[in-house]
Amino acid sequence: MSRAALHVLALSLCLLVGFFVGGNMSESKKPLVHKLTEPLVLAGGDGGSVRTYLLPAGTSMYYDQAFPEGFVRYKVYVNVEGVNWEPKPTEEKFWVDPLSAFPVGRSQLAELIRSHPLTKEELRSILGGGSLSKDEIKALLREFSE
16 A cells, blocks of 8 residues: 555544544533523622622523532623724733622512612513512512602
8 A cells, every 4th residue: 555545544544533532522512501580780890889780681601610619610702893903911820700600589579679770571580580489579670669
């Protein structure tokens, strides 16, 4: 067998093994995903001021890692349009700077009602999500009816 034929055979074998191993790995490496059924409060800020934002229901969150401290990290992918940022490599050893996220509680819902335009569907999903008790919902309604 010629040297060129051996190279072609070896390359074909590598590609074939890579295809089967890679195909099996990609099947087992499918991401774990959670789709939000209710909005989630995001908290974060720069320079000591913490701001809150609302991550809408329907957002896909991809499991990244669970930590012994009791929280789980998820990734959220965002399509950014209309800007031309220049990504730069980080110079920090630990470069992940996550926001905190938590279900909407009574105080957060009161703040959201005051500061964010919630749709009826968002309010319905928050109230039906189970993070607020019936007593908390009643107290909140009394607060806004007075």
